[in-house]
Amino acid sequence: MENKRNAFTLQKKVMSGVYFHIPFCKQLCHYCAFHKSISLHAKNDMLECFKKELELKKNYLSEDHLSSIYFGGGTPSVYQPDKIQELINEVQKYWKIDSNAEITLEANPDDLSVKYLKQLSETSVNRLSVGIQSFHDEDLILMNRRHTGKQAYEAIKRAQYYGFDNISVDQIYGVPGLTMKKWKENLNLVYKLNIQHISSYHLMYDPNTVFAKKLEKGQLTEMDEEESYEQYKYLVDSARKNGFKHYEISNFCKENYISRHNSSYWQQKEYLGIGPSAHSYNFKEREWNIAHNHKYMKAIKEGKSFSEKEELNIYDRFNDLILTSLRTYWGLNLTSVKEQFGEKLYLHCLSKAEKYIQSNHIRKENSSLILSDKGVFVSNDIMSDFFYVEDE
Ligand SMILES: C[S@@+](CC[C@H](N)C(=O)[O-])C[C@H]1O[C@@H](n2cnc3c(N)ncnc32)[C@H](O)[C@@H]1O
Numbered sequence: 194m195e196n197k198r199n200a201f202t203l204q205k206k207v208m209s210g211v212y213f214h215i216p217f218c219k220q221l222c223h224y225c226a227f228h229k230s231i232s233l234h235a236k237n238d239m240l241e242c243f244k245k246e247l248e249l250k251k252n253y254l255s256e257d258h259l260s261s262i263y264f265g266g267g268t269p270s271v272y273q274p275d276k277i278q279e280l281i282n283e284v285q286k287y288w289k290i291d292s293n294a295e296i297t298l299e300a301n302p303d304d305l306s307v308k309y310l311k312q313l314s315e316t317s318v319n320r321l322s323v324g325i326q327s328f329h330d331e332d333l334i335l336m337n338r339r340h341t342g343k344q345a346y347e348a349i350k351r352a353q354y355y356g357f358d359n360i361s362v363d364q365i366y367g368v369p370g371l372t373m374k375k376w377k378e379n380l381n382l383v384y385k386l387n388i389q390h391i392s393s394y395h396l397m398y399d400p401n402t403v404f405a406k407k408l409e410k411g412q413l414t415e416m417d418e419e420e421s422y423e424q425y426k427y428l429v430d431s432a433r434k435n436g437f438k439h440y441e442i443s444n445f446c447k448e449n450y451i452s453r454h455n456s457s458y459w460q461q462k463e464y465l466g467i468g469p470s471a472h473s474y475n476f477k478e479r480e481w482n483i484a485h486n487h488k489y490m491k492a493i494k495e496g497k498s499f500s501e502k503e504e505l506n507i508y509d510r511f512n513d514l515i516l517t518s519l520r521t522y523w524g525l526n527l528t529s530v531k532e533q534f535g536e537k538l539y540l541h542c543l544s545k546a547e548k549y550i551q552s553n554h555i556r557k558e559n560s561s562l563i564l565s566d567k568g569v570f571v572s573n574d575i576m577s578d579f580f581y582v583e584d585e
């Protein structure tokens with residue numbers, strides 16, 4: 194275990210990634226608050242803006258090579274594979290892409306036709322992240338998804354047939370009407386698919402979503418905490434039994450299939466985000482583009498970028514470290530807290546940890562604090578407690 198951690202630490206030093214936010218969807222899912230538009234007419238214009246933004250930000254990263262590219266959204270699979278490859282080629286103008294770089298495309302099952310997958314298999318994309326959410330049609334209807342459970346299952350099988358051997362699926366639990374029986378069926382089907390990675394999220398009622406409005410009006414009832422916990426527990430236990438490592442709150446992988454791109458967020462590596470609402474981080478500052486397609490494109494066409502920046506002081510960087518490291522199975526390394534942030538914040542961590550170690554929410558392993566399964570379920574509360582507020 195410790196050796197693997199060290200191997201990862203070494204790998205950490207050379208990771209930089211580029212993220213594209215593709216801000217289009219063909220239909221709006223009722224739970225989703227990610228930035229997107231269902232009007233696709235600006236699709237081609239947007240592609241040109243991505244290219245221009247890459248050029249504008251070519252000096253943002255300190256590394257001249259990339260270990261990952263991630264097309265997220267929205268729905269990146271609204272673009273045909275040749276357009277995705279065009280963007281990868283454009284990235285290549287400014288950075289060397291490592292020969293073993295992870296290049297992920299988020300895709301909706303209904304886009305993964307034979308033709309699409311065949312063409313995609315001829316591009317540099319080597320990892321797929323497919324939004325399944327549930328295999329039960331009544332859940333998919335409630336969520337306003339565009340596909341059935343059967344279509345989703347078949348899309349994964351098809352992707353495997355066309356050579357994709359690094360596939361992740363997204364699933365949501367804690368959804369009203371998702372009984373334990375249905376949740377177990379969902380997970381068992383995922384295990385049967387023999388895929389490499391699972392992202393499993395507890396439903397969040399994000400403001401301004403149809404689900405949040407329905408909840409407010411009493412048209413939806415939130416799952417009670419005990420039932421949610423039971424679903425989460427089943428997820429964690431069954432994933433382990435099926436050979437998945439639980440390496441981040443919502444993420445599980447087979448050996449050697451950690452999502453390298455997402456790990457760079459959790460391990461505080463630098464990344465450049467392209468597209469409306471995309472975030473960037475380069476150790477010194479965080480930057481985020483405006484979450485508005487038209488304003489984003491107008492600014493880029495004028496040779497500017499429409500983003501906000503925040504310079505990070507020591508406490509911001511410390512709180513970022515809490516937020517990212519406590520999410521993972523590597524945990525918060527106290528030695529690096531001392532080295533990077535000094536004695537005061539090191540002691541702050543020790544004093545905050547005490548009660549959680551006693552209550553078995555956190556365990557101390559060598560010099561790291563790691564959330565237990567029980568701790569992961571209430572991780573937001575624990576992380577906010579660890580944050581350092583300057584005038585504390
Ligand atoms: C930004 S979406 C992109 C994926 C792709 N467009 C799709 O729907 O298949 C990434 C994932 O976030 C998850 N997600 C989005 N909103 C959520 C919410 N409110 N609660 C829980 N999970 C959510 C879904 O599992 C979704 O597949």
Ligand code: SF4
Nearest residue numbers: 218221222225266267
């Ligand atoms: S879950 Fe995916 S397809 Fe649905 S609205 Fe969000 S980004 Fe679009």
